[in-house]
Amino acid sequence: MLIGKPPDIPSSEITPRGEYFSYLSRRRFLKGAAVAGAAAVGTARLAQIASPRAVFAETKLQTVPSPLTTTGEQLTTLADITHYNNFYEFGVDKGDPSKNAGVLPTRPWTVKVEGLVAKPLTFDIDALLKLRPLEDRVYRHRCVEAWSMVIPWVGYSLSEFIKECQPLSTANYVQFLSYYDRHVEKWSGESTIFWPYSEGLRMDEAMNPLTLLTFGLYGETLPNQDGAPVRVVIPWKYGFKSAKSIVTVRFAAKEPHTTWNDMAPTEYGFYSNVNPNVDHPRWSQKTERRIGLPFYEQRRTTLMFNGYADQVASLYTGMDLRKHF
């Protein structure tokens, strides 16, 4: 633990009055909503409810049901989804993002669209929220570390957003860049990752209806630790592909660099489709641990494409998925 003198704060960093008061009222709202949220969580987690880590309630979203939702799975609890996160900008422990991501400034927020598009655009987050009806999409979420969750996301297909971007025909790939500010995300030095976080998809993967431009979970806006205010979710790929807190969407002709591939090219490929037949060099991907269950019930078999083969296998016909892992 490093205890040091805090740096002098320049006057440019002083919170404007209006922002401060909306921050205060938001905190008051959160406190009250947190009590309501905590009561709603299952009684199996009595000890965690009693702890100071209350479940945050965010803003409620108007949603519609979706035919693309996954059925037949037990949902992971909100408490687990919001307290077990990999968001290394906020620390490398699973519990760090819920402790530290409060400093992420989610308003104002814009998403810049650049690269091979008709013309560069900037979308305000509130405009994005209204662009299309928000759907309830339950998806399985499989981390490359071999744990998994079932998460009720809220959003609409990325393809709808891409239509608005008007990419040129030469655009074969989409790149996502996440928010990064080393003064805000002070824990980013706990790993040797080069920021900002970069991810990408092939154009046809991005246009697949399952790929979700995501704004919420459990019917409410995303908690900071889960990638607020907007992220992408690609349920048939390992979780690190589902970039969080997106600020830039860039269309390109060539495959963009991605952060985990930069870190360890033999371990994290561009495609990173969930595939029990292709192991991570350092651990097997044949099984996974479902989060939130007792230790003797967690272990289960991993499904090809995380169970979404029907919808996405055709994207990869003829591809050697061992080579393009």
Next chain:
Amino acid sequence: MNRTTLVVLKILTWTACLWLAARLVWGAVTNNLGPDPTARIAFSTGLATLYLLTLTLAVTPLRRIWPRLGWLIKFRRLLGLFAFFYATLHMLTYVALYSGFSLAAMESDIARRRFITMGVAAYILLVPLALTSTTWAIRKLGGRNWNRLHKLVYVAVICGVIHYWWQVKTGVLKPLDITIVVAVLLLARPVINLVQRRRSRSSVPA
């Protein structure tokens, strides 16, 4: 140190060492081990093994620098055996919860996952140390042979540290702290030897 103090310290040490196991058992029974109980059990027992081994490695350097801490030797076996206890729990977690008792899965893992190969190696190295921890064994082997055998703990702890580095995601620096501590304790031995030999040489009249 008088007998009462020793007994009290021993009771405290036993309690401290058993505390984690008790918490894990209680957590497992009440399903209160967090979102990923399997990983929590594996991680807690693994860290406990590494920390306890590190404590045993600290005994000799401390005793040589401060001879008044000679009594620490009375705790080294206790800490070492508790390290083996947690290493065994850690190994059983792998066999039962990660491999589901599947021999095929374990064979494939040990052959192809280098961090598991390293972990198995570290565990195997600890077994003869645990088996020869008794006073009977020390007597039977003789002090010099026993000491030679137990130098294997250096290899075991290095394997344990590498096992930790090879398990975390590339770029994560969590194992750095314990690596530095272990490196210091391992290097302490030759350094103390050197310093003390020079001192004794310089105090001999020409």
